[in-house]
Amino acid sequence: MTQATYLLDTGHTKAQAFAMLQGALSAIQSGNAGAPPPAETAAGMIWVDTATRALKMRNIANNGWITLGSFASGSFVPAGVNQLTEAQAKDALSEVYGAVTGQILAAAIDARVRATGAPVNEAVWHPYDAARVGDGATGVIWDHAMNGNSGQYIETPELSPGEYEYRLYLIDVQTNSSRSDITLEVYIPDRSEWRDYGTILSNISQDRDRRYTVIYGLSGPFLTERGKSTIDRSYYKYNRVRINAGSYLRHGTVVLVRRKTYFPLDLMP
Structure with missing residues (x-):
């Protein structure tokens, strides 16, 4: 994890220019990772904030940072993503977009593919006396x-x-x-x-x-x-x-x- 200068110095020796280039490439490779923000910024620049364990991007005006998500939990969680409820995930006509947990996703899939024990999908033909998939109803x-x-x-x-x-x-x-x-x-x-x-x-x-x-x-x-x-x-x-x-x-x-x-x-x- 490193941060470095991206500004060229025409007065550098070959060794100094090589060292500067190595530092810049290392910074790019690590996403400018570090606890403080990079000293030199540009619009669209990526910063891995190791203090808050967040991924950030410099805004277009180059006067602030946009938080893209967090990796504090050990996996990446996108910022600002709407969390769907089970009812929203099951609604075939819904136009609400967002993330779902594995539990909600499994329930939504069960409702659509007629997994055993799931409520009958009443939008499709089913035995008149069926309440849940696999309940033995035959009609x-x-x-x-x-x-x-x-x-x-x-x-x-x-x-x-x-x-x-x-x-x-x-x-x-x-x-x-x-x-x-x-x-x-x-x-x-x-x-x-x-x-x-x-x-x-x-x-x-x-x-x-x-x-x-x-x-x-x-x-x-x-x-x-x-x-x-x-x-x-x-x-x-x-x-x-x-x-x-x-x-x-x-x-x-x-x-x-x-x-x-x-x-x-x-x-x-």
Whole structure:
């Protein structure tokens, strides 16, 4: 660690000039390290302040020092860097920049990559009953291997269609009725009644070798009646759906998944 003069003296002998050059190069190599500031300064000059264990740079006006960071802890810590909170680090839409600790970084990564035990990332499709990654939730609401024949109806738990979008997966299903349709019905709590929502599968064969897989999406909190261009918001708001299998399903699995919706569906005209 050294400091030296950078001013040339035309009266130097060769030996003196060589010694001056050696001193200047040593000072540059060490970042002008020393407890007092260098006597000769210039804009942009670097100084390793050994008294405060800080890295400093001379300002453009050459009348003061800017602290770039500290190495008092044994590692370099940049000065003036904003420290992000865990919530800021996890916010995918945040435009706040800054440093994070290893602990906060790990929590943020866990939330995005679905590490076991992390809260479910609700912005992506996930089993409707999942709260944390790896908690065993599957979203299955009926499985022939576990439940046997379905009966005519397979009903979902209560939904929040204004808050979430939903998908129903009918996987490898097979009906007991020949040439039948599988339809979806929605429950209108204000009317205490089920109403037809639409056909999921039509004209299904009873052939034992024929099985069907389909994905059906539910994206809004309101049901528009066929033939009408407007929505009666109270009359058509639903909170449950059910599959009407006609007779019953004798094979397959039905799974319900959801994801958070950020579109203000309640503001629909």
